[in-house]
Amino acid sequence: MNVVANVYRGEKVESSHLGHIAVVHPDGTLLYSYGDPFRLTYARSSMKPLQAIPIVETGAADRFGLEPADLSLCCASHSGEQRHRSRAMGILARAGQQEAMLQCGTHVPRDEESYKQLIREGKPLTPVFSNCSGKHSGMIATATHMGEDVSTYHLPDHPVQQRILDVVEDITGYPKEKIYMGTDGCGVPVHELPLANYAWAFAKLAKPEVVKSPDRQKAIQRITDAMTAHPEMVGGNNRYCTDLMTAFKGRIVGKAGAESVYCLGDRKTGLGVAVKIEDGGARAINPVVNEVLRQLGIGTDGPLEELGAYTNPLIKNMSGSTVGRIETAFTLEAVKQSLRA
Secondary structure (H helix, E strand, O other), rough: OOOOEEEEEOEEEEEEEEEEEEEEOOOOOEEEEEEOOOOOOHHHHHHHHHHOOHHHHHOOOHOOOHHHHHHHHHHHOOOOOOOHHHHHHHHHOEEEEEEEEOOOOOOOOOOOHHHHHHHHHOOOOHHHHHOOOOHHHHHHHHHHOOOOOOOOOOOOOHHHHHHHHHHHHHHOOOOOOOEEEEEOOOOEEEEEEEEHHHHHHHHHHHHHHHOOHHHHHHHHHHHHHHHOOHHHHOOOOOOOOHHHHHOOOOEEEEEEOOOOOEEEOOOOOOOOEEEEEEEOOOHHHHHHHHHHHHHHOOOOOOHHOOOOOHHOOEEEEOOOOOOEEEEEEEOOEEEEEEOOO
8 A cells, every 4th residue: 555654643553644646857757756646636726826827927917016925825725814814805906806706705714813803803704714815816806907707707618717727738738638627615626637747837836947938937937936935925824835935945835735735846956746645634744745855855954854843743632642643654766757748
């Protein structure tokens, strides 16, 4: 079995997580893998940096004066902190749109204090609290800029989503006629591709000069610069995405996805990494990503030490006593296989 992490209670393994890993060079060569690197996968929110590219390419970002922190929020699965909500509302306001246009739905924010304050004030949860409100605000701004129907921006046939599909095809190197589209938790299309193609996409995000279009190169650079300059917008307090990019000081661009997916690009080596935990359990993903980086020799000079709390996280009981831990249990296998058609 392709076990990537074991969960210990005391010194006994209580549970195990299976997983799949792909590490790809910017030229499209699969270099390392574990499990099935071609597992068809919904990358979920890991694709937000790609979904943000049309915001820049259409000119919407410039027309509405989006700052780097705004673009970072467009790539976020944020915690619903005040700084996140105010930026999302600011993007909408500059586009001349209201919060009611957001089609992302809502949920209790990860930021507990924001939710408690809402309860104290007797106010309802609204869509801006959704972790995807930044992405949706960017899509609304793009539709507004292009003179398109804003009320249906989230539907698969809308030009906003078709532009994103074209970007996904280009950056992942996977033909769009083979891409199956489901519906994400926030209501927009989500794309199913082989895991290795997601890794290739993040290798291109790390080294945009390998992308053919100069304009797309600039858009990618602008988005990844925004994410690494403002990692607090991508996640929030005590969030792995934020802490990872902070620890690596601009070297790593990374993004989590629901159902235990993680994608990252190393802007120094150009390597792209994609990880999927088979059962969708979130507790294994961060330790596995840290271990992939360690095995690749990335961040062993300090950053991984800063991320130590995510490496072998402790399991505590109701009274706060340590009763177990999570440990990774895999070794990357060297391969050399081209993803190019």
